[in-house]
Amino acid sequence: MKGSCSLVVFDMDGVLFDHVSSWKWVHDVMGVDNSHNLSLFKNREIDEAEFIRRDVALWKTVRPDMGIEDVSNAFQNMPVIDGLQETVDSLRYNGIRSVIVSGGIDLAAERIGVGYGFDDYAANTLITNGDGTLAGEGILNVDLSDKGVKMREFMRKYGADKEDTVAIGNSFVDVKMFENAGLSIAFNPLDDEVVEAADAVIESRNISAVLEHILPRRR
């Protein structure tokens, strides 16, 4: 990275949220198994909108009046990666903004984003009926097939060029973010694609391990 870093874009699930997926977290809390729908999605037999519809339908088999409050409550004790507060604080101290771009659920991204002092966050929204029950549809604020779209919106908003921007992710869906970054970090990677696309690979139980790759570029 030639420029001085001013923005770090974090993936959430498996990076900040210490669980493979915020969707799967709710499935686990509800005691349902969505592996069938997941394989349909991976085989491109259903799209993301239909995937969300089926996820909500699955929750409603257990709780027919499943509401947005239930989803929010599911994240009350969500596990986060060690070193999260220290990392965001350290970046801010060095004049660097932190944002989240996630294909997960926005209620989880809000808890982490607001709770730990991120500058911004974007994730996907569950649509509710007037009474707060889940309508079954989602709003895809972050396109999983190209997370670079939302990332570039944040780069424009915060005046960061490619060389000023770091992307951190753990799976192949984050490769599109890496393409927009001056420095890309695969954190506890799940697949070969994200490893091959990354400038640096970090295996750690503590997210502050990314700082040694980012902060020296400020000095």
Ligand SMILES: [Mg+2]
């Ligand atoms: Mg992830």
